[in-house]
Amino acid sequence: MLVCGEPSGDLLGAQLMAGLKQLEPGVEITGVGGRAMAAEGLNSLFPLDATAVMGLREVVPAIPAILRRVKEASDFALKTRPDAVVLIDSPDFTHRIAQRLKRIDPTIATINYVAPQVWASRAYRAAKMARYFDLVLALLPFEAPFFERYGLHATTVGHPVIERAAQMTGGAEFRARHGIAPGAPLLAVLPGSRTSEIRFILPVFKEAVALIAGRVPGLVTVLPTVPHVAARVKEAVKDWPSPLHLIEGDAEKFAAFDAANAALAASGTVTTELALAGTPMVVGYKVGWLTYSLASLIMNVRYITLVNVLLDREAVPEFLQERCRADLLAEAVVKLFAEKDSERADLDEAARLLGKGGERPSLRAARAILDFVRAQ
Numbered sequence: 515m516l517v518c519g520e521p522s523g524d525l526l527g528a529q530l531m532a533g534l535k536q537l538e539p540g541v542e543i544t545g546v547g548g549r550a551m552a553a554e555g556l557n558s559l560f561p562l563d564a565t566a567v568m569g570l571r572e573v574v575p576a577i578p579a580i581l582r583r584v585k586e587a588s589d590f591a592l593k594t595r596p597d598a599v600v601l602i603d604s605p606d607f608t609h610r611i612a613q614r615l616k617r618i619d620p621t622i623a624t625i626n627y628v629a630p631q632v633w634a635s636r637a638y639r640a641a642k643m644a645r646y647f648d649l650v651l652a653l654l655p656f657e658a659p660f661f662e663r664y665g666l667h668a669t670t671v672g673h674p675v676i677e678r679a680a681q682m683t684g685g686a687e688f689r690a691r692h693g694i695a696p697g698a699p700l701l702a703v704l705p706g707s708r709t710s711e712i713r714f715i716l717p718v719f720k721e722a723v724a725l726i727a728g729r730v731p732g733l734v735t736v737l738p739t740v741p742h743v744a745a746r747v748k749e750a751v752k753d754w755p756s757p758l759h760l761i762e763g764d765a766e767k768f769a770a771f772d773a774a775n776a777a778l779a780a781s782g783t784v785t786t787e788l789a790l791a792g793t794p795m796v797v798g799y800k801v802g803w804l805t806y807s808l809a810s811l812i813m814n815v816r817y818i819t820l821v822n823v824l825l826d827r828e829a830v831p832e833f834l835q836e837r838c839r840a841d842l843l844a845e846a847v848v849k850l851f852a853e854k855d856s857e858r859a860d861l862d863e864a865a866r867l868l869g870k871g872g873e874r875p876s877l878r879a880a881r882a883i884l885d886f887v888r889a890q
Contacts, residue, residue, distance in 0.1 A: 515596040516545040517587055517611060519604025520562055521707045521740050522783040524548035525764070526628060526876075527602050529674045531556065533880030544594065546587055549741070550764070559590055562742065580607055588614040591622060597887045601647075603628040609646070616646040623890060625883060627651045629661070629668075640664035649886050651879045654824070655867065671878040672869030675786045678768065679870060682791035685772030692736075692759050699730050699775055699851055702793065703737045705747075706780035712746050714800045715780050721840030722778060722798075722847065724755035729848050735759070736774065738767040776850040778843060781818045785830065789821050789864050794857040796831045796846040800838040821864040829860035 518527045528550035534541050535554075543555070548562045560583060588611045591599050599615060599622060601608035612624040626647045632639040637660075643650070644666035652658040653673040661668035689696060703723060705716040727733045736759045739747045744762065751758055761770060771777070771791035779785050781799040788795045797819045817823050819830045831846045833839065850856065869875055 515591055515594070515599045516543060516547065516551070516556070516602060517599065517608055518547050518551070518562070518602040519607035521548055521550075521742075523603040523628065524550045524562065525678075525783075526674050527551045527556075528554045529677055529874075529876035530600070530602075530627065530879055530883075533874065533876040534883065536877065537880050538884055544590070544596065545600075546583075559587060581610070583607065584610040584614060587611050588618075591615055592619055595622065597890070598623040598625050598883060600625045600627050600883060605630040609643070612646045623648050623887070625649045625651065625886065627879060628653060629657065632660075637664075640666060649882070651882055653868075653875070669882050671882055672872065672875030673786065674875040674879065675783060676790060676865060676868050676870045677874050677876060678764075678787055679790040679865070681765070681768045682772050682787075684765075684769035685774075688766070688769035688773040694734050694759070694773070698732050698734050700773055701726065701730075701733060701735045701847065702770055702774040702777040702779070702788075703735050704777060704779040704784050704788075705737075706782060706784075707740045707743060709743055709746065710801065711780050712743050712750065715798060715838070716747070716750050718798060718800060718838055718840055718843070719778055720750070720754065722843040725840055725844035726847050727756040729844070730851050733757075736761060736770045738762070738770060775854065776847055778847055781832075785819050785821065786864075786868070789830075789861040790870070792858055792861055794850045794854070794861075796833070796843055796850065798833045798838040798843050800835055820868075821861065824864045824867045825860060829857060829864070 516527050516530065518524050524547050527547050531543055531551060531554040545556060546560060547556045547558050552558060601612050615622045615624060624647050629650050629652065640661055641664045644664055647666060650661050650666055650668040652668050652670045655670060658668040658670045694700060703719055705711055705719050723735055734757045738761050751760065771788055771793050774793050777788050777793050777795040779788060779795050779797055781797050785795060785797055799818065817828060817832060819832055821830050822828050833842050
């Protein structure tokens with residue numbers, strides 16, 4: 515049984531499903547996912563609606579709905595007793611399922627795929643996780659030793675996002691399809707896929723685009739979105755300050771990355787996808803003041819963009835919270851247009867550290883799950 519809580523986890527779940535089916539063709543997979551996992555054959559117990567939220571202001575009103583989903587998913591696992599329940603990312607949602615399962619029936623095996631970055635804040639949570647997870651599939655090279663120190667069995671499988679590198683093509687065709695001239699400066703704008711991100715980040719990005727358009731003649735923008743926030747995004751971009759192409763679907767998004775000269779992105783999985791596409795980027799992120807105030811008390815890392823974490827330097831410019839301002843973002847993006855290859859070597863190095871060039875991480879993850887199940 516695989517369970518994810520938001521679109522980025524849905525993509526990881528779909529890749530994992532493909533790996534499981536390749537190694538064990540007769541495997542039966544149940545659980546919770548979105549469109550990508552549905553395309554791999556999953557009949558989801560419920561849609562990713564209430565669970566795809568972030569930030570205190572958004573999470574608190576959604577708590578009753580989230581808890582209902584937690585009960586629904588865990589009750590299904592208790593009834594069907596799968597060989598393993600794999601909880602993918604979204605710890606506020608998926609970890610509650612693991613906790614409830616272990617409380618009611620400790621014999622049900624639980625596996626965490628994409629563990630929360632407890633090495634970045636509140637490391638004590640790793641010891642707590644050891645009480646309700648039997649195995650962690652670690653994405654980053656330093657994570658498995660970290661979890662093992664807290665008594666939680668972990669194995670490094672690599673970051674499955676690198677598998678999307680092969681899909682980061684079709685830029686010329688994308689431009690032709692959307693009537694964008696081959697030489698036109700194209701900026702990918704990626705404000706996030708959560709409702710809170712659209713609320714806090716998209717307005718700032720919109721102001722930044724207006725400033726960039728004034729300094730980059732002929733600027734064209736492309737903004738990928740996902741179904742559960744598409745209506746909100748369409749409303750927010752009605753008076754967009756430059757020619758805009760609003761797109762949906764992973765194929766279009768990845769082609770847009772290949773076509774774009776630069777990107778303005780919210781922190782998240784998309785920054786790693788941009789790194790794999792070799793698209794220079796500027797990262798901005800902003801949350802509610804209370805969420806940020808609490809987070810700033812417990813964070814112990816210098817960067818939030820994975821490229822920067824891996825390289826231990828600010829290879830990708832980051833502008834967080836009070837520094838997530840239109841003028842600062844615009845200045846950094848304009849610089850990328852002027853210095854087109856300034857980030858490419860750093861992005862390539864980060865991709866190598868993520869495991870690019872080796873066996874597919876999702877296949878390694880699938881093998882680790884199957885080996886674990888067979889050893890029980």
